[in-house]
Amino acid sequence: MKIRFLSSVPCALTIGGEYFGITDDFERFAEISLKDNLFACFSPQNALPLGVFLNDRLFFSPPEGVEAYLLRDGAALYARDFPPRSSEVRITAQERFVSDLITVYFQGGLHVSLETAKGFSVAPLAHYYEHATIKKRDGLFFIEGNNALCIFNASGKKLFDGEILSYRAEKGTLHTISPFRSGAALPCFGKQTDGQGAGGAEAGDKPLLHDEWAVTEDDCYLIGRTATGGKASAHEAYDFFERYRLGLDVTDFLAKDLTDKKEELSAFLGDISYVFPCDDENECGVLRKKGERVFEADYFRAEYDNGRICDLKKT
Known part of the structure; x- marks a missing residue:
């Protein structure tokens, strides 16, 4: 079997x-x-190694920190999260708000502890919150990281966690501007699409997501999304699928026959976790979650009429 090896x-x-x-x-x-x-065995410089046995069981239950992708010409293993070497306790950020004490600290990984009138809780944090700024707004705790934002309520429930470029919080509403592709995006399968190689968008004209979220004491959910800037890629098929995955309007990509069949198109394409380009610019791969840390690929080819997609076929 052809196995690709990638790491974060x-x-x-x-x-x-x-x-x-x-x-x-x-x-x-x-x-x-x-x-x-x-x-x-994947051995990084500043963390403990991750090891996997290359057998059939790997593609049903990969070890913690490793993701497996089932592709048409083999498979890929992505070592995403590595256990840290150090177990020392180190506080990286801390703020007190009257009776509430919020602490970001490192102990075998980055965590946040929340001591509030509603109790004590601990939650893991991604590495980009190591040098965080902690704020309190309308009873919620905002942890600002390196181009990232995490929001907790007083009970310790995580309401929001994502990579962003900027945000604006109003009572009951959160507005965020974020990169077109999230930090959870798929590693490159041989073809770059984000402006760093052939087929990428022009530098300085990368698309951005403008999201509006409804925020309550116990929940945060998306209520509006638009995109500005250029295309995600010079490959029309990839750009279409990436925008579809993000829930953006794809009407401008479609011929009228498909525009009139949006519900059937959504049922045909289904839920998509990741999108990746293929060598043929009219073909695109999509990954669907098959199990915990296991994803399986489908491939679609776009056919065009007067520059718009008139048909999509599984390949």
């Missing part, structure tokens, strides 16, 4: 005890026989 940070990869090379978010691959039950 540069890693030394060994397979069966032999050094294979350096992995990052651009694919390296090898032909592997799953019957050999080889052990693959």
Whole structure:
């Protein structure tokens, strides 16, 4: 089986005890026989390694920190989250609001503790909240990270967590501007689309999401979304699927026959977790969640009439 190896940070990869090379978010691959039950190990510089046995069970239940993608020509393994080396306790941010004490600290990973009149709770945080600013607005706690925002209520429930460029909070409403693709986006499967390589959008003209969220004491949900700026990619098919995944209006991509069949189109395409481009710019891959940390790919080819998509076929 052709297996691609990717990682969120540069890693030394060994397979069966032999050094294979350096992995990052651009694919390296090898032909592997799953019957050999080889052990693959991703070793980063500043964290503990992640190891996986390359066998059939891997694609049903990959270990914590590793995601598995089932593709038409094989599979991919993405080492996303690595356990930290240090277990020391280190406070990185802390604020007191009368009787409420909010602390961001590091202990084997980044966490936030909330001591409020409603009790005590602890929750994990992503690495971009290490140097956080903590604010309180309308009874909610806003933790501002490096281009990221997390919101908790006084009971410790996480209401919002996402990468953003800026935000504006009003009573009952949150307005955010964020990158077109989230931090959970898929690693590159051999073709870049975000302006860093052939087929990408022009630098400085990348699209942005403008979201409006309704915020209550116990919930936060999306009530409006628009996009500004250029295209996500010069590849029309990829741009269409990425906008569809994000719930944006895709009318301008569609011929009239498909515009009149939006409900049937949504039922045909289904829920999409990730989108990735193919070598053929009229073809696009989509990933659907199959299980915990397991995703399976479908592939679609777009056919055009006068520059608009008139048909979509599974390939």
